[in-house]
Amino acid sequence: MEQTPDTQGSLPRTAAATTPENPWPLRVLSEKLKAHIENSPESWVEGQLLEANIRNGHAYLTLRDVDVDYSFSVTVWASVMRTLDIAPEVGARVVARVKPSFYTKTGRLSLNAFDLRPVGLGDLLARLERLRRALFDEGLFDPARKLRLPLLPGRIGLITGRNSDAEKDVIRNATLRWPAVAFDIRNTAVQGVNAVPEVIAALRELDANPQIEVIIIARGGGALEDLLPFSSEDLVRAVAACGTPVISAIGHEADRPILDDVADLRASTPTDAAKRVVPDLVEELANLAHARARLDRAVRTNVQREAQRIASLRARPVLANPQSIIQGRGEDIERLSRRGTLAMRSSLARGHDSIAHLRAQVRALSPQQTLDRGYAVVTADGGGIVRSAGDAPVHSLIGVRLAHGQLNATVTSSNVPAPSTNSPQHTQTLTNKGQSA
Template sequence: MEQAQKRSSSLPSTAAQTTVENPWPLRVLSDKLKIHIENSPQVWVEGQLLEANIRNGHAYLVLRDVDADQSFSVTVWASVMRSLDTAPEVGSRVVARVKPSFYAKTGRLSLNAFDLRPVGLGDLLARLEKLRRALFDEGLFDPARKQPLPLLPGRIGLITGRDSDAEKDVIRNASLRWPAVAFDIRNTAVQGVNAVAEVIAALRELDANDEVEVIIIARGGGALEDLLPFSSEELVRAVSACTTPVISAIGHEADRPILDDVADVRASTPTDAAKRVVPDLADELANLAQARNRLDRAVRANVERERQRIASVRARPVLAFPQTMVQARREDVVRLGQRSTLAMRGSLVRGHDSIAHLRAQVRALSPQQTLDRGYSVIQHADGSIIRSADEAPVGSLLAVRLAHGRLDATVTSSHTPEEGTTP
């Protein structure tokens, strides 16, 4: 007894003080964990019931997270069971007020429930609507973010349940519309706790594939609880971040998970998604035939119009009788030549008359004309002209220039006009 007390007093007081030489006995760790865990406060948690065994009034449950593969054992004692309105049912979604419990003998951690309430349809709808409003306010549903679908995708990514009717509907209807359609299929869980993680993983894998030009997420109809994974905020944000256009084809027309709002295109059913993702070959062939007919008619009409225009041009006189145009131009040339000759002759006559007139004017101003009228020019012997009697004193030798010939003279007398008289 004393030895046990000594050994107990020598044990480390904290986990950090333990060593290889001085470890804790396992019971010490177990006792300390029990004290620590059971000092935790009560907490409300939400999950889905996977198992519900009721024995002797007590309920032994397995509660799993709705979005992750994590679960806890939950014990509901008979005293609590008697206060519940309804008994726990497998598959139902519940919220529970629990407190952790640690069974030291086996090291088993579980939860003790003091209240258990099913999550009603109204509560789920209210939560979804609140999340929908929050994502809308964030702008994830903005039409400007939505990408157009390719006219004819080379490869289509399909995320759906294995061997599901949705997969068959999409493949069958798309192949009927376009036989050469190619799919890259990813089979995932489409309900339950693994659905969100598997769909996101498949979505990211297809989005990273450059050959995939559009992605369809398809699932058949079901209860609201079955379609909850497609309203998961994590999945909605993953779809919003995709660079590849995404088509949501979940359930029927009346079903409206949040995925429909964030997807680039919402299809009312998987069959509708197949109709939206590829064109109908028969319609395209008919459209092609119509287009060829319209093109043929347009070409023929255009050729006929041009033929008529050519015929109209050829019927014009200038082309029907081209010599007419040459004859008219020849006559114009002759007429213009005659006009030029007449104009030149008139100009020459007027020039000749002008020259004769100017010649007469020049001759009228010539000194010879003055001499012809009987005047003469008196000059000194050196040829200088005498203009005044004072310039020729008596006895001066003069030369008198007449209209015809010249006279030599001697001044015998000189008379100067008196002042004030006319010479």
């Protein structure tokens, strides 16, 4: 509706200039909002179709975000519908080229779609691979940042669907392996738009509980579209920031959501997660029995070996008869004593023989031995030895020492022989004469 110049001049030009005394009519605000909203450019959006009503060739759709509970009404006019390859179906995941539209009479905001395309499996896989590569480049998949699982967790957090087969498989198999296992279960949506926020909320609640030592996120198999929440970037980053070890047990062996790459341990199935989170009691008891047997065998072997060593030591003569060492040493002393005595006696005998030989030699050379052979020693009255007849003049007293006893005699006659030319006296006389000449 057009306004008169007077009316237009009296209205505030901007919303900030309005007052209780000078407000805008509602139609002015609606028209301004319509002009502002419909000036927005076209954009491509993605979502899932919750409603699809087709009347008179027009399609009236409700498009919801794939991760959070946001929705928008979308209108596809008949002219656009005729250009589409397939008709919109409830549950389909689509991308649409839309532009906002504001209906002033009811204040209703909606989107007008000018193109609508289904998201194919190839497109989904390509987008997931791009996201997987980006998260890998950030280092979220680095094995060095993954946490080690406890050997025997005291309490396990389990995030899964309510009354799901995955929940039953995990609890049944874990209990069979370790009957004392305890679970703290959080039932959440595991597909659809509510899955991501509910799983993230349960994950953060369990991570904040200090009694929870490991968390299992489990879901049964399904189509790729059903498992898409477990490739959500928000959920992947929440698991990466979790301080408690997380096990991903989504789908079957062939399923590979991005959650498997960022989790601390990837289990092929929920049953596999139950087998890997707790040890097998039967196996552990068998290992314990085996270890006990090995320990018992090792102790017995060691005792037997030491007993054999002790028996070997006791069998030695020194321990069997400790006096044998003393006896042996006593025998050695006696043998050495006998050898010393024999050596001493032999040495003494040789000494006696040597002394007797020397005594014989001395006796053979002594004057007494000469006297014993019949010789005599003649001494003058003055005590000197008479060597020549000239030394004892006639009528002089002499002494004669025999082998036995001594005689005193008087020289009655003397026969002094002429000096010989070879005698020492004659030679001395000739020498004296030569010197006088």
